Amino acid sequence: MSRDGLPSGVFDVAVIGAGVIGCAIARRFTLEGARVIVIEKALDILDGASKGNSAILHTGFDAPPGSLELACIKAGYAEYLQIHERLNLPLLRSGAMVLAWTEEQEAALPALMEQARTNGIADVQALTAREARELEPGIADTLRAAFRVPREYLVDPWSAPHAYLLQAIENGAVLQRNCEVTGGIYDGVAWRLDTSLGGIEARLVVNAAGLYGDIVDERLTGRRDFHIKPRKGQFVVYDKPAARLAAHILLPVPSKTTKGIVVCRTIYGNLLVGPTAEEQEARDIAELSPKVLASLRHRGEEILPGLAGEDVTAIYAGLRPATEYKDYKIRAREGQAYITAGGIRSTGLSSALGVARYVQALAVRLGIPARTMPDPAWPRLPAMTDEGKRDWQCAGNGGIVCHCELVTRREIEQAMTGPLAPQTLGGLKRRTRVTMGRCQGFYCSADLAEMTRDRLTVGMTGSADAG
Amino acid sequence: MPADLPDSCDVAIVGGGPAGLAAAVALRKQGIASVVVLEREPQAGGIPRHCGHFPFGMREFRRLLRGPDYAARLVARAVRSGADIRTSVTVTALNLGGRLSLSTPDGIAELKAKRVLLATGVREKSRAARLIGGEKPGGVLSTGALQGMIYLKGEKPFSRPVVLGTELVAFSSLLTCRHMGIRPVAMVEPAATVTARWPARLLPKLLRIPLMLGTELTAIHGKSRVTGVDLVGPDGKTRHVEADGVIVTGGFVPESSLLKASHLAVDPASGGPDIDQFGRCSDPAYFAAGNLLRAVETAGWSWAEGRRAGRTIAYDLKTGLLAPKPGLRVALHSSALKYALPQRIAYSANSPWSAKVLQFRVTRPVNGRLSLRLDGKTLWSKPFAALPERRITLPISMLPDGREGLAEFHIQEEAQ
Ligand SMILES: Cc1cc2nc3c(=O)[nH]c(=O)nc-3n(C[C@H](O)[C@H](O)[C@H](O)COP(=O)(O)OP(=O)(O)OC[C@H]3O[C@@H](n4cnc5c(N)ncnc54)[C@H](O)[C@@H]3O)c2cc1C
Ligand SMILES: Cc1cc2nc3c(=O)[nH]c(=O)nc-3n(C[C@H](O)[C@H](O)[C@H](O)COP(=O)(O)OP(=O)(O)OC[C@H]3O[C@@H](n4cnc5c(N)ncnc54)[C@H](O)[C@@H]3O)c2cc1C
Numbered sequence: 013m014s015r016d017g018l019p020s021g022v023f024d025v026a027v028i029g030a031g032v033i034g035c036a037i038a039r040r041f042t043l044e045g046a047r048v049i050v051i052e053k054a055l056d057i058l059d060g061a062s063k064g065n066s067a068i069l070h071t072g073f074d075a076p077p078g079s080l081e082l083a084c085i086k087a088g089y090a091e092y093l094q095i096h097e098r099l100n101l102p103l104l105r106s107g108a109m110v111l112a113w114t115e116e117q118e119a120a121l122p123a124l125m126e127q128a129r130t131n132g133i134a135d136v137q138a139l140t141a142r143e144a145r146e147l148e149p150g151i152a153d154t155l156r157a158a159f160r161v162p163r164e165y166l167v168d169p170w171s172a173p174h175a176y177l178l179q180a181i182e183n184g185a186v187l188q189r190n191c192e193v194t195g196g197i198y199d200g201v202a203w204r205l206d207t208s209l210g211g212i213e214a215r216l217v218v219n220a221a222g223l224y225g226d227i228v229d230e231r232l233t234g235r236r237d238f239h240i241k242p243r244k245g246q247f248v249v250y251d252k253p254a255a256r257l258a259a260h261i262l263l264p265v266p267s268k269t270t271k272g273i274v275v276c277r278t279i280y281g282n283l284l285v286g287p288t289a290e291e292q293e294a295r296d297i298a299e300l301s302p303k304v305l306a307s308l309r310h311r312g313e314e315i316l317p318g319l320a321g322e323d324v325t326a327i328y329a330g331l332r333p334a335t336e337y338k339d340y341k342i343r344a345r346e347g348q349a350y351i352t353a354g355g356i357r358s359t360g361l362s363s364a365l366g367v368a369r370y371v372q373a374l375a376v377r378l379g380i381p382a383r384t385m386p387d388p389a390w391p392r393l394p395a396m397t398d399e400g401k402r403d404w405q406c407a408g409n410g411g412i413v414c415h416c417e418l419v420t421r422r423e424i425e426q427a428m429t430g431p432l433a434p435q436t437l438g439g440l441k442r443r444t445r446v447t448m449g450r451c452q453g454f455y456c457s458a459d460l461a462e463m464t465r466d467r468l469t470v471g472m473t474g475s476a477d478a479g
Numbered sequence: 480m481p482a483d484l485p486d487s488c489d490v491a492i493v494g495g496g497p498a499g500l501a502a503a504v505a506l507r508k509q510g511i512a513s514v515v516v517l518e519r520e521p522q523a524g525g526i527p528r529h530c531g532h533f534p535f536g537m538r539e540f541r542r543l544l545r546g547p548d549y550a551a552r553l554v555a556r557a558v559r560s561g562a563d564i565r566t567s568v569t570v571t572a573l574n575l576g577g578r579l580s581l582s583t584p585d586g587i588a589e590l591k592a593k594r595v596l597l598a599t600g601v602r603e604k605s606r607a608a609r610l611i612g613g614e615k616p617g618g619v620l621s622t623g624a625l626q627g628m629i630y631l632k633g634e635k636p637f638s639r640p641v642v643l644g645t646e647l648v649a650f651s652s653l654l655t656c657r658h659m660g661i662r663p664v665a666m667v668e669p670a671a672t673v674t675a676r677w678p679a680r681l682l683p684k685l686l687r688i689p690l691m692l693g694t695e696l697t698a699i700h701g702k703s704r705v706t707g708v709d710l711v712g713p714d715g716k717t718r719h720v721e722a723d724g725v726i727v728t729g730g731f732v733p734e735s736s737l738l739k740a741s742h743l744a745v746d747p748a749s750g751g752p753d754i755d756q757f758g759r760c761s762d763p764a765y766f767a768a769g770n771l772l773r774a775v776e777t778a779g780w781s782w783a784e785g786r787r788a789g790r791t792i793a794y795d796l797k798t799g800l801l802a803p804k805p806g807l808r809v810a811l812h813s814s815a816l817k818y819a820l821p822q823r824i825a826y827s828a829n830s831p832w833s834a835k836v837l838q839f840r841v842t843r844p845v846n847g848r849l850s851l852r853l854d855g856k857t858l859w860s861k862p863f864a865a866l867p868e869r870r871i872t873l874p875i876s877m878l879p880d881g882r883e884g885l886a887e888f889h890i891q892e893e894a895q
Pocket of ligand 1: 033069070223224359360
């Protein structure tokens, strides 16, 4: 440690940003033998675009053919399927259906299926409205036609990046949170990054700053190749009984600008409707609008009439790091040992592991050697979905604290310790799901306040002005 | 497998609040041998455990008590009666014929009961379920969460919150704030009048808290903690009010998640179980009492329901209640009617242990006539005036005996 409390020495790679992309990149470089530091400006990881998404593991069936996005999605998808059991990450093999409600949408289906086949997704299946409704009886009878994409799946948007970063850390990577990169210079051998906590040195810098990708480029290289145009997506999450209404991910026919409003289960057994696509300036605020939320409910009920009267458990919004370009902006800067992984707009959860491989390959071309670790550690994440045996079913769990999501005292204690311990209540929620169920903290807030007292940087009590 | 938990019993009670504990005492008094109360919290007592204010206990103990003292007395009485109270035990599934799946600190278990009483209570409607806009900072709490933090743990979550709602529980939140030296900056109600009854509405004035009627809370601001809210008043204008917390009160819903995941029939109107005159669910091994039946009643009323349920179940075990049969199904034919229970009426009001009254609620202030129709014929019609969130009862003897079909309640509202 140096005087300012930062780890000293020259790292092989500094990754700026601990969103899902940064976490996956840190893992890949670590597994390829590099000494990695991850620098995150927020108090906790996953505080940007990766905080709120639809959690679909895309096949890439609707991605632009020949794009870098498609290549990364396909590689990321394949690797997730390969490693998820080892890391104990859940996977819900739901399949998806693209639904056509108008004549125009119906006319668009053949081309979309053709695009899927071009993209290597050969198992798409055309369905008549009747066939679709036999598979999904909850769908409104105004449906005209559909097609099925059997291998579109659902994942956990939080435990996946946690697992990637945890594997990096268990194999030697360092995480520095609450640390903003403000500038830096490259002297031909290594970077010296200025951060809010002091200087950090690394041979290679990877910018994975998501919604701030262009700003970080500007700060470090003096120019931007793209401009982030945040695109907000709001969601309504229904209580678990609603999940019976749809087994597949129900996708609309996409428009030019958005994949459109999706209805799907979550890996935790809820049902969500969203996201919207709303352009905005702010990169750090994703405000919910009661009108938009009500319209989402309405849209959900048009697709699944049975949703009327189902209870809402949660509402949230996320920001996509969109740019003026359609494709990802991933490129290395010759002579600067610098790679940007930017503009990973609406498919980053699916593509992260693929992006990481692509970035690592670029680094090899920049002269950063790879020495694949012979026998890396494989941490196992605690099972939080009903797919595996949950802690409340095991002896010694300390009793259930969060009754809606059946989170035990032991699970909370375990999450509160270790190298990835949360600093905020939001962080604790993302690790354990406490307060994320139907009562939203009515029953467990008191216990949680007691359990987290003086253990979170932003705790459950106290005013904004008191910190 | 938890070592000392029985694997069978006469009656299992799910939920150790006023209703469940009253039932346990009644069952023991009737000589039922093994009565097990299953409570998921580390202590029994239910919601009153963290209502550190008056008034509780008049009906049950003939004295005015604070919630925690009241809860402690209920528990002591149940323990003395010989009921077996098991805390930190969560019922995770209700299975056919009275088989319960449990989670305990020692892992999972099963309990087979001859009869089960469901008494899992209510919770408040969350900020999310109300689709309140803005950001999602910390410091947005229900009254239940606020009370738990303050009375059970001595935590002070904020110092200048806005209170949303004017049901009785909103006034509980004012008392709770006062206890911790918290000064609400405003009490906000979307409706034009205060929901709770008369004495409560004097409280904001006494505490000098501005009461803003006809006002919607449309957005919450703040990143990590609340910094303020947007309010839209009767003039339609949005105004920003600084605050460091929001108390989202009332809008109670039955804690019916167990029920909804089970084989038992649920009444969409009440959000609780579909019951007959004996409080019996669609599976006759299951009964229900207390606030799970509907939102929301006082502790005293829930307690009385629990006691009655205990006596009824004891009779069922010893003598046998009348067998379930199709009878009248209560149907509500006006959007002004929120719910009515029991939902099924198949027996004479004079049969032993039959409920004597129908309980109603309305969704909005109503002034007009209430009528009952059966097979398209109006049986009677009477003047009817009611306010939302108030108890309304009707003698069950006003429904015809021994008939089958839909008993349809209609309301004709008088033009204002
Ligand atoms: C509404 C919505 C729905 C989506 N649905 C899906 C889906 O179903 N499937 C799917 O695959 N993808 C989906 N996505 C896309 C996916 O969420 C994003 O592509 C992904 O989260 C982008 O991650 P990132 O790591 O690039 O960015 P971020 O998550 O924004 O991470 C960047 C990090 O860098 C940090 N940072 C920024 N500046 C600095 C600095 N100067 N110093 C230090 N740290 C800094 C930030 O704090 C942040 O934590 C969706 C996105 C949204 C918004
Ligand atoms: C903030 C607040 C203030 C109030 N103030 C007053 C007042 O001043 N005066 C008054 O008369 N009334 C008051 N009430 C109402 C009163 O608390 C209720 O009427 C009463 O508690 C209802 O009793 P109950 O037994 O039906 O439910 P509860 O008291 O809610 O008890 C239900 C019990 O079931 C347990 N449970 C739930 N699910 C499970 C499960 N799956 N497994 C095991 N156990 C389970 C719960 O932990 C709980 O202990 C107030 C309520 C609130 C929320």
